[in-house]
Amino acid sequence: MTDSAETTLELIIQRIEGDYSDFSISSRWGRRQLMLNRKMFATFSKFDMSFKLGEGELGQAYSIAGVETWNPKGRKNPSRSWVLVPISQQKHWMSLALDAANYVNERNT
Incomplete structure (x- = not known):
């Protein structure tokens, strides 16, 4: 990842950690995964x-x-519910990560 993408990722992690107590990070399929209550809502690759x-x-x-x-x-x-957003559009990552976390959280409550 580029430094700016890594910085964006760290900001997303900090924000999600602050908003959700059941947040975790794992790795599978060569990607870092963001999870709520063990349900994946976002992934990162290079x-x-x-x-x-x-x-x-x-x-x-x-x-x-x-x-x-x-x-x-x-x-x-x-999958119809997953989208891949290129690094060239990382300015949208934070809002999409928050939307994804909210979507998965609402489905699990």
């Missing part, structure tokens, strides 16, 4: 970040240049 979003947030995410549908398990068929 050049992008992915998010699990609700229907309304997905529409907004797809308006960002370079965003693609993504499958967290690496299968050919992408």
Whole structure:
């Protein structure tokens, strides 16, 4: 990751840690994962970040240049609820991470 992407990641982690007591970080499939109550809501790799979003947030995410549908398990068929956001659009990562955390948190309560 570039230094600015790493800084963005650290800011996201600090914010989510402050907002959710059941936040954790793990690693799988070669990606760092952000989780709430052991449910993944965002992942990081060297050049992008992915998010699990609700229907309304997905529409907004797809308006960002370079965003693609993504499958967290690496299968050919992408998941409808996951998007991959390139590092060139990291300015959107914080808001998407907060949306993703909120979406997963609401589904688990």
